[in-house]
Every structure is written in C-alpha cells, then in structure tokens.
Amino acid sequence: GGKLGSNPQSRDLVLQLVERILSAPKARTILVNGAVRKGERLMPPLALDLLLRVTFPASSARVKATERFEAIYPTLKEVALAGSPGSKAMKQVSQQILTFAMKAAGEGIPELSREATSIFIWCLTQNPDCYKQWDKIYIDNLEVSTVFLRKLNKEWKELSVKHSSLEALGQTLKSFRHKNVEALAGDEEDAARLALFKEADKHSKVILGKLSRGHGCVKSMAFVIIALAVGATLVSPSMESWDWNKFSVLFSAHQSS
Numbered sequence: 001g002g003k004l005g006s007n008p009q010s011r012d013l014v015l016q017l018v019e020r021i022l023s024a025p026k027a028r029t030i031l032v033n034g035a036v037r038k039g040e041r042l043m044p045p046l047a048l049d050l051l052l053r054v055t056f057p058a059s060s061a062r063v064k065a066t067e068r069f070e071a072i073y074p075t076l077k078e079v080a081l082a083g084s085p086g087s088k089a090m091k092q093v094s095q096q097i098l099t100f101a102m103k104a105a106g107e108g109i110p111e112l113s114r115e116a117t118s119i120f121i122w123c124l125t126q127n128p129d130c131y132k133q134w135d136k137i138y139i140d141n142l143e144v145s146t147v148f149l150r151k152l153n154k155e156w157k158e159l160s161v162k163h164s165s166l167e168a169l170g171q172t173l174k175s176f177r178h179k180n181v182e183a184l185a186g187d188e189e190d191a192a193r194l195a196l197f198k199e200a201d202k203h204s205k206v207i208l209g210k211l212s213r214g215h216g217c218v219k220s221m222a223f224v225i226i227a228l229a230v231g232a233t234l235v236s237p238s239m240e241s242w243d244w245n246k247f248s249v250l251f252s253a254h255q256s257s
Contacts, residue, residue, distance in 0.1 A: 015068050028075050035082035036089065043080035045096040051076055052104055056112035081122060091127040098123035098130050106144035117151055121159060128168035135175050142196050149203035156210055170211050173204045
C-alpha cells in the first residue's frame with residue numbers, strides 16, 4: 001500500500017498500465033463483466049482500500065499523480081463493487097469492504113470520509129449481516145457512526161430504496177438507541193462523546209420513524225389493492241376491463257415514497 005502511494009516510479013508504472021487498459025474500446029464493460037473470474041476478484045477489497053487512499057489523500061499530500069488516480073477511480077471502483085447482489089461471495093466482500101470503509105471514513109480527511117461513507121452505506125445495501133457487523137463496532141466507532149446515521153437520515157428518500165433489508169436496519173437502529181440511552185444515563189463524562197450519543201440517537205429515532213411510516217403506507221396500500229381486487233371480482237368476474245398495471249405502478253410509487 002505504501003509503495004503505491006509513495007514510490008513515484010512504481011506508482012507511474014501502475015497508472016500507465018491501468019490507463020492503457022482503460023483506454024481500450026469497451027474497457028469498462030469488459031472489466032465490470034469480468035470482475036470475478038474463477039472466484040478471484042479483479043479488484044479485491046484490499047485493492048479498493050489502497051485505491052481509495054491514493055485517490056483521496058489529505059490536501060497537503062496531493063501529488064501530480066492524484067489527478068490521474070481520480071480519473072481512473074470511478075471505473076475501478078465499479079469493478080471492485082461488481083458482482084451478483086445477494087450472492088455468498090458478494091456478502092463476504094461487502095463485510096470486508098465495510099471494515100476498511102469505516103476506518104477510512106474516520107480518518108478526518110473530508111473527501112476520503114465522504115467517499116468512504118458512501119461505500120460503507122453501499123455495503124449495508126448489499127448484505128443484512130453488515131448491520132450486525134456495524135452494531136458490534138458501533139460504540140468503538142461512535143463518531144463515524146454518527147456521520148453514517150446523519151447521511152442516512154439526510155438522504156433517506158434516495159437511500160431507503162437501495163437497502164437489502166429495512167427490517168435489519170430497524171433492528172440495528174433500535175439496538176443503537178438502547179446503547180445511546182444506556183450511555184446517556186450512565187457514567188460517561190466526556191462532553192464530546194455525550195454530544196455524539198445525543199446526535200446519533202436523534203438520527204436513529206428519526207430514521208426509525210420514517211421506517212415505521214413507510215411500512216404503514218405499504219400495508220395500507222396493499223390492503224386497498226386487495227379490497228379493490230375482491231370487489232372487482234364480485235362486480236365483474238371477467239376482469240378484462242381492469243388495467244392492473246396502473247395499480248401495480250401506484251403500489252410501487254407508494255412503496256418507494
């Protein structure tokens with residue numbers, strides 16, 4: 001990792017090679033489609049971690065090559081995150097990535113933190129077990145966890161539709177709230193940590209509220225559609241005059257709102 005970032009010669013060779021590969025016709029499509037070969041990943045989690053750090057260094061550590069890394073980063077990130085959603089392999093990859101994403105997000109480098117936060121949340125969307133993993137390390141990573149919760153809360157409408165298990169998220173948030181309440185009622189004397197617990201709890205509470213409202217809306221819409229279907233069957237057994245696609249669209253719209 002250090003060699004890639006600090007040795008100009010090896011860094012330049014790596015960049016030249018990657019730039020040459022990416023300049024080929026349909027390179028992105030070929031790389032993404034071939035991201036996993038015989039169980040081996042073209043861009044394993046460790047490689048993504050290294051790439052993340054050389055692409056988003058502290059402002060004082062930027063070098064000429066940084067812009068070149070910024071240019072190749074989006075494609076290589078896509079390759080690193082490519083795979084079959086929900087597969088055993090992707091679940092494993094997401095848990096590995098989550099660990100370093102949390103670490104990177106907490107290193108106090110704004111651009112690195114933003115990108116690592118996005119990757120962390122991507123991990124949550126891939127694998128419900130990532131919520132359990134987060135829950136286990138929540139207290140020890142309170143500051144960065146608060147950042148993640150803040151992003152989830154702020155961008156809920158966009159992010160909620162991507163999550164693999166909203167139920168797992170809800171359970172995790174309840175666990176966070178339990179930990180927060182215990183900490184706020186306990187012997188914690190560090191004012192900064194108390195403030196973080198309060199903020200984390202605020203975001204957890206708000207997101208839980210959004211979750212429960214969302215579920216209520218879905219359930220009520222499902223009930224309405226079932227009632228309409230039963231009523232329509234009684235009135236018109238042929239059903240040919242009904243455009244059920246419209247109901248499907250309506251239901252989908254409410255489910256994602």
